Amino acid sequence: xxxxxxxxxxxxxxxxxxxxxxxxxxxxxxxxxxxxxxxxxxxxxxxxxxxxxxxxxxxx
Amino acid sequence: xxxxxxxxxxxxxxxxxxxxxxxxxxxxxxxxxxxxxxxxxxxxxxxxxxxxxxxxxxxxxxxxxxxxxxxxxxxxxxxxxxxxxxxxxxxxxxxxxxxxxxxxxxxxxxxxxxxxxxxxxxxxxxxxxx
Numbered sequence: 001x002x003x004x005x006x007x008x009x010x011x012x013x014x015x016x017x018x019x020x021x022x023x024x025x026x027x028x029x030x031x032x033x034x035x036x037x038x039x040x041x042x043x044x045x046x047x048x049x050x051x052x053x054x055x056x057x058x059x060x
Numbered sequence: 061x062x063x064x065x066x067x068x069x070x071x072x073x074x075x076x077x078x079x080x081x082x083x084x085x086x087x088x089x090x091x092x093x094x095x096x097x098x099x100x101x102x103x104x105x106x107x108x109x110x111x112x113x114x115x116x117x118x119x120x121x122x123x124x125x126x127x128x129x130x131x132x133x134x135x136x137x138x139x140x141x142x143x144x145x146x147x148x149x150x151x152x153x154x155x156x157x158x159x160x161x162x163x164x165x166x167x168x169x170x171x172x173x174x175x176x177x178x179x180x181x182x183x184x185x186x187x188x189x190x
Contacts, residue, residue: 017108
């Protein structure tokens with residue numbers, strides 16, 4: 001499947017699973033879990049995109 | 061101080077809970093009545109592991125001559141019975157030529173490590189720390 005070869009898609013999928021499990025472990029209330037999970041998921045994606053742009057000029 | 065029979069029973073039940081929680085992701089939480097949490101782990105972790113296999117990741121062997129491979133094998137094993145079922149069925153050979161090979165390994169290893177965290181969480185819940 002072509003979609004399973006997309007780095008971005010796999011990154012999103014990985015971030016989703018990790019955020020989900022961490023949020024469910026760390027919080028008891030469903031609302032809190034959603035909040036923490038969403039924040040973590042957004043953090044994963046934002047840091048991946050920022051880091052990839054920072055690495056863009058390399059190798060110089 | 062000598063342990064009483066009740067203490068020993070409690071320790072035995074706790075050990076069983078930890079083993080069950082490791083063998084089947086989420087089983088510990090289901091046992092403790094945390095149904096929603098248990099179901100999330102029961103679905104998410106084996107699914108993540110299966111995705112790792114579909115991405116042609118490798119189930120690393122216990123090669124003591126290579127510490128990093130050995131650590132990866134330990135992490136893979138963290139997912140419990142799913143690991144043995146997958147390797148018994150011949151999955152997890154890994155295809156280093158596949159574009160998704162490294163992603164597959166990341167999914168497999170992290171699924172195992174997350175299950176270890178889930179086991180620790182179940183242990184904490186059983187002890188009343190959470």
